Amino acid sequence: MGKGGESIPDEEWERFLREAEAGAEGAPEEPSARARMVARRLREETGRPEPWRSRQPARRQGGKVWYAVGLLVAAALLVVALDPGRVAGWFGGGGAGSAPLAAESERPDQPPPTEAAAQRPTVEQPFRGSPAAQWGDGTAGIGLPEARATGWMSKGQVAQALEKTQGFLVASSLDPDVLRGERPGKAIALINPHQRDVQDYLATAFRTPSRENDPLLLFSRFDRTKVRLVGDVVRTRGRITYREGERGAVEVTTDVTYVYPVVRAAAGSDEVARTIVRREVVMNWDDPAKVVVEPGTFSLVSYKVDTANGGCDTFTGYLTPEFSAERAASRPGDGPEVDPYDRSASMDTRMREAGDAGCGAATRS
Numbered sequence: 010m011g012k013g014g015e016s017i018p019d020e021e022w023e024r025f026l027r028e029a030e031a032g033a034e035g036a037p038e039e040p041s042a043r044a045r046m047v048a049r050r051l052r053e054e055t056g057r058p059e060p061w062r063s064r065q066p067a068r069r070q071g072g073k074v075w076y077a078v079g080l081l082v083a084a085a086l087l088v089v090a091l092d093p094g095r096v097a098g099w100f101g102g103g104g105a106g107s108a109p110l111a112a113e114s115e116r117p118d119q120p121p122p123t124e125a126a127a128q129r130p131t132v133e134q135p136f137r138g139s140p141a142a143q144w145g146d147g148t149a150g151i152g153l154p155e156a157r158a159t160g161w162m163s164k165g166q167v168a169q170a171l172e173k174t175q176g177f178l179v180a181s182s183l184d185p186d187v188l189r190g191e192r193p194g195k196a197i198a199l200i201n202p203h204q205r206d207v208q209d210y211l212a213t214a215f216r217t218p219s220r221e222n223d224p225l226l227l228f229s230r231f232d233r234t235k236v237r238l239v240g241d242v243v244r245t246r247g248r249i250t251y252r253e254g255e256r257g258a259v260e261v262t263t264d265v266t267y268v269y270p271v272v273r274a275a276a277g278s279d280e281v282a283r284t285i286v287r288r289e290v291v292m293n294w295d296d297p298a299k300v301v302v303e304p305g306t307f308s309l310v311s312y313k314v315d316t317a318n319g320g321c322d323t324f325t326g327y328l329t330p331e332f333s334a335e336r337a338a339s340r341p342g343d344g345p346e347v348d349p350y351d352r353s354a355s356m357d358t359r360m361r362e363a364g365d366a367g368c369g370a371a372t373r374s
Contacts, residue, residue: 120351135270150245
């Protein structure tokens with residue numbers, strides 16, 4: 010019964026029980042990506058979790074087309090080089106007539122086919138010889154779930170959160186200006202400004218990029234003085250999922266692979282190389298009654314990245330693809346072989362398998 014003998018509404022009573030179970034304080038809390046990651050890993054991983062900000066330094070190697078795996082503030086890193094002898098013909102098909110795949114609704118149980126077709130990419134067909142030939146353009150390749158009332162949000166609010174989440178993916182990994190090396194201002198504006206640790210990372214990453222503060226963990230950028238994109242299409246494959254998170258937040262996970270075809274910046278260049286980035290970003294759309302957050306912004310929970318042909322320990326703040334001349338002059342790596350198009354393993358599994366492995370070979374580009 011409420012004050013004056015009135016009964017407490019069911020939704021208020023349920024909210025009270027959730028808060029009591031979570032041990033929530035009366036005042037909103039300032040979100041910390043560090044605290045969220047530690048709590049998440051304690052819940053989901055077996056054995057002793059690694060501290061947030063710890064890392065297993067990768068052995069530094071030179072050359073080849075590199076495949077890198079990064080975790081929030083470089084908690085883990087794998088770098089793999091592409092064997093030049095395997096560049097051509099790992100996917101049977103991929104011409105202009107290939108039928109596009111349906112959007113990904115769940116994790117696949119195997120990697121895409123690797124039938125030898127000896128089809129090299131061209132300026133006219135930059136995705137030729139690659140599974141990306143059948144992937145979607147931009148957001149068309151990213152599966153978006155139906156909205157339903159979740160946590161503190163109504164169905165309509167969840168729909169808005171999913172739309173803004175997709176907008177962040179565009180602003181961070183598909184925006185033409187950002188891909189040409191500009192600062193991703195629109196994407197940064199969607200991140201909760203009260204997450205002090207994240208804001209410190211963002212400020213440092215663009216000023217003095219390093220292993221621990223690498224903007225490529227969240228954003229895709231190329232140095233326009235060295236390379237340029239082929240056309241205006243980026244192929245994608247991935248999905249967005251969500252569930253109720255801590256304190257009734259709507260926790261959204263994005264797991265997307267992006268394929269960027271590039272040529273050298275010099276006029277007339279026609280050798281096409283591809284950089285492949287798989288990025289997982291987990292974010293909370295928090296209840297402002299419980300967490301200090303600005304309207305229309307989310308709090309980062311974690312972020313991880315795999316990069317093929319994007320650079321090996323080259324912390325310049327830009328993806329640095331290599332072409333045939335660089336690959337021919339470099340040494341093979343000593344790490345495992347990895348298929349950058351394989352989405353059958355989760356990012357957590359990929360990170361655990363990577364461990365402290367050094368440079369190895371990506372099976373295709």
